[in-house]
């Protein structure tokens with residue numbers, strides 16, 4: 001199934017636009033997992049099991065696995081999610097960007113090794129660096145546009161010759177040229193709702209990945225008002241730390257489930 005179809009069906013199935021980010025930091029794991037060889041896999045699996053009814057997808061961040069030499073745990077996790085929750089899209093957050101011949105291998109890594117439904121990429125190196133991902137027509141390509149971090153403004157706010165900021169130029173390029181197959185989405189940070197609204201206006205109903213609520217302090221109401229599309233949906237609103245580490249006591253699974261449910265309800269409550 002195509003990424004966008006899977007996402008549409010997940011939005012409806014769970015009545016949720018919340019995506020859980022899997023950013024496993026062993027230093028923050030509950031006591032029962034400390035020192036276990038497969039702790040990263042076990043932690044993420046438990047988070048997915050606890051939150052699955054309340055979410056529209058999962059976004060593993062590859063650096064958290066690679067830094068711990070835990071890529072095989074990420075492979076096993078993706079396989080588990082595909083088998084146990086086939087309705088949940090997996091977005092591999094890797095923020096790749098390189099020349100075409102190398103990008104081919106990043107695409108293989110994301111779509112074949114990890115069997116992800118979509119991958120995050122940087123537009124900085126231009127179309128030929130994105131094309132190898134677009135050739136996987138069933139898969140999603142999620143392009144950084146207006147990122148949630150303060151330093152994002154250093155480059156993304158530079159005015160182009162057309163008197164638009166770089167992030168709006170990226171939104172236009174993707175909407176008008178790169179998204180021929182309807183497989184693209186854009187990353188816009190919840191910390192910048194005004195810019196979310198401008199991007200939404202520019203790109204029509206294209207899906208937006210919106211990190212920055214929870215630990216980074218983005219406002220849910222402003223985010224939803226700015227980011228929803230003509231169907232009232234259109235967003236993968238990501239939260240990682242606020243859900244993963246809702247509690248480190250024995251009740252950590254239930255606390256993560258409750259945090260996901262509360263966040264989904266807060267998103268759905270926006271009128």
Ligand SMILES: O=C(O)c1cc(=O)[nH]c(=O)n1[C@@H]1O[C@H](COP(=O)(O)O)[C@@H](O)[C@H]1O
Nearest residue numbers: 021061093120147148211215216239240241
């Ligand atoms: O592409 C991303 O997912 C991303 C883009 C962005 O602009 N800002 C951003 O925070 N992210 C990712 O989203 C997650 C946010 O985590 P929390 O702040 O803990 O919810 C991290 O995995 C970041 O790498």
